[in-house]
Amino acid sequence: MEYFAELGYIGLFISCFLAATFVIPFSPEVILGVLIVKGFNLYITILIATIGNWMGGMTSYFVGRIGDWKKIEKYFKIKKEKVNAFKLRIDKWGSVLAFFTWFPLGGDILALSLGFFKVDAYKVSIWMLIGKFFRFVVSALIIYYGIDLIKFW
Numbered sequence: 001m002e003y004f005a006e007l008g009y010i011g012l013f014i015s016c017f018l019a020a021t022f023v024i025p026f027s028p029e030v031i032l033g034v035l036i037v038k039g040f041n042l043y044i045t046i047l048i049a050t051i052g053n054w055m056g057g058m059t060s061y062f063v064g065r066i067g068d069w070k071k072i073e074k075y076f077k078i079k080k081e082k083v084n085a086f087k088l089r090i091d092k093w094g095s096v097l098a099f100f101t102w103f104p105l106g107g108d109i110l111a112l113s114l115g116f117f118k119v120d121a122y123k124v125s126i127w128m129l130i131g132k133f134f135r136f137v138v139s140a141l142i143i144y145y146g147i148d149l150i151k152f153w
Helices: 002-006 011-021 029-037 040-067 071-077 080-102 107-116 121-152
Strands: none
Touching: 002 011, 002 029, 002 071, 011 029, 011 040, 029 040, 029 121, 040 080, 040 107, 040 121, 080 107, 107 121
């Protein structure tokens, strides 16, 4: 993770992208926090983290779009009945579920599922962007003001 922090904004983008695509199982807030502590611009770090994580999430979404039943049953050992039960929830909530792809546990699976069930890509991208932005605004503000609280004490 030090490597990503040493790359600055580029490292932040890469880590956020990869964290949203199953490639690296860690929280990109660590890199975000390191950059904020080092004095990188708060607004730029939020913007870059959001865009990187959103693009990674959309990559997962499009990977899901190319999935099919046979591959899921064969490689993941998930039966059609379980997938159909999940589809009922997706059908009920639709693209709004993309807002919750920012959740550290399950967000990547949700992005894949939205793609697999061919939920409207435009709406998914908008809701996902809003959710990812929310995630990094809250995280950055906690980190930023947490630093000020430490200086205060």
